[in-house]
Amino acid sequence: MTHHATQTLLELGYRMTPQRTLVWDVLRQSGEHLTAEQICARVQEQFPHVNMSTVYRTLELLVELNLVKETCLGPSRRYYEVEEEVPHHHLVCEHCGKIVHIHDEDLGNLPRLLEREQGFVAEELTVFGHCLDCGGDHAHP
Amino acid sequence: MTHHATQTLLELGYRMTPQRTLVWDVLRQSGEHLTAEQICARVQEQFPHVNMSTVYRTLELLVELNLVKETCLGPSRRYYEVEEEVPHHHLVCEHCGKIVHIHDEDLGNLPRLLEREQGFVAEELTVFGHCLDCGGDHAHP
DNA sequence: CTTATTGCAAAAAATTTGCAGGTAA
DNA sequence: TTACCTGCAAATTTTTTGCAATAAG
Numbered sequence: 001m002t003h004h005a006t007q008t009l010l011e012l013g014y015r016m017t018p019q020r021t022l023v024w025d026v027l028r029q030s031g032e033h034l035t036a037e038q039i040c041a042r043v044q045e046q047f048p049h050v051n052m053s054t055v056y057r058t059l060e061l062l063v064e065l066n067l068v069k070e071t072c073l074g075p076s077r078r079y080y081e082v083e084e085e086v087p088h089h090h091l092v093c094e095h096c097g098k099i100v101h102i103h104d105e106d107l108g109n110l111p112r113l114l115e116r117e118q119g120f121v122a123e124e125l126t127v128f129g130h131c132l133d134c135g136g137d138h139a140h141p
Numbered sequence: 142m143t144h145h146a147t148q149t150l151l152e153l154g155y156r157m158t159p160q161r162t163l164v165w166d167v168l169r170q171s172g173e174h175l176t177a178e179q180i181c182a183r184v185q186e187q188f189p190h191v192n193m194s195t196v197y198r199t200l201e202l203l204v205e206l207n208l209v210k211e212t213c214l215g216p217s218r219r220y221y222e223v224e225e226e227v228p229h230h231h232l233v234c235e236h237c238g239k240i241v242h243i244h245d246e247d248l249g250n251l252p253r254l255l256e257r258e259q260g261f262v263a264e265e266l267t268v269f270g271h272c273l274d275c276g277g278d279h280a281h282p
Numbered sequence: 283c284t285t286a287t288t289g290c291a292a293a294a295a296a297t298t299t300g301c302a303g304g305t306a307a
Numbered sequence: 308t309t310a311c312c313t314g315c316a317a318a319t320t321t322t323t324t325g326c327a328a329t330a331a332g
């Protein structure tokens with residue numbers, strides 16, 4: 001586990017365990033959005049007896065400490081990814097399932113507009129739609 | 142059930158049943174986002190023995206026929222609302238749980254920007270953040 | 283009449299919780 | 308040594324499915 005996360009946990013009185021290290025490392029290394037189940041599977045490759053409930057509890061903790069982000073990219077399932085310094089947003093293609101990350105500077109005037117017209121501060125944005133060049137397999141994330 | 146939905150169903154060879162009528166009416170009358178469970182509860186007020194599975198099957202059908210929209214306003218649960226002529230987008234306040242509808246004209250230059258820069262056609266947008274005037278109860282939709 | 287649709291019960295999928303024993307600090 | 312953390316099993320919660328009976332067209 002990177003110094004960053006270890007330190008945060010220890011500073012706050014939590015313990016550093018192999019399970020927590022592995023969950024964190026899986027998320028760091030993948031760089032993708034993963035479901036709890038996918039995370040568990042990857043963790044178990046290195047540490048076979050790790051339990052789903054531990055994975056869920058670890059994710060809950062990491063989310064609470066703002067080390068991990070829970071995102072909503074479609075119905076039914078939760079996805080997790082490392083919380084990065086620079087916030088990002090998602091484009092979700094509903095045909096091919098591709099997910100693209102964009103950043104604040106790609107949002108044009110929307111954040112200012114929402115704040116001015118709606119009194120709403122945008123933090124994270126998900127755009128459902130379709131990419132112009134997609135095959136159209138209609139898979140979900 | 143409005144002529145609109147009834148006709149669509151019948152034209153496609155589906156049957157019109159009291160259960161389907163009620164699910165549709167509940168969605169029309171509420172105008173809100175409702176979970177399958179909420180819909181079922183409201184339907185049962187008028188028709189007590191209607192089953193959850195019927196509600197799920199009806200929603201699945203109405204979504205398939207583009208009469209109802211399934212939206213993703215947070216993890217864990219699916220919400221349903223009537224698919225309107227004019228598409229709309231959601232602002233979700235993560236403090237007070239309030240959901241505001243906005244329309245294409247409130248999006249500024251974002252859709253054009255995404256299409257030009259990312260080759261992505263935005264269809265529906267969800268913005269998570271917080272309203273400036275909210276109490277901050279931290280409830281979910 | 284015909285077969286799409288329903289209710290019921292049971293299964294599946296996703297997540298949470300209680301508890302006794304294990305282990306980081 | 309202490310009490311936080313884990314694994315296990317069982318409970319919840321949300322959604323889906325199989326099947327015989329019912330009702331729409």
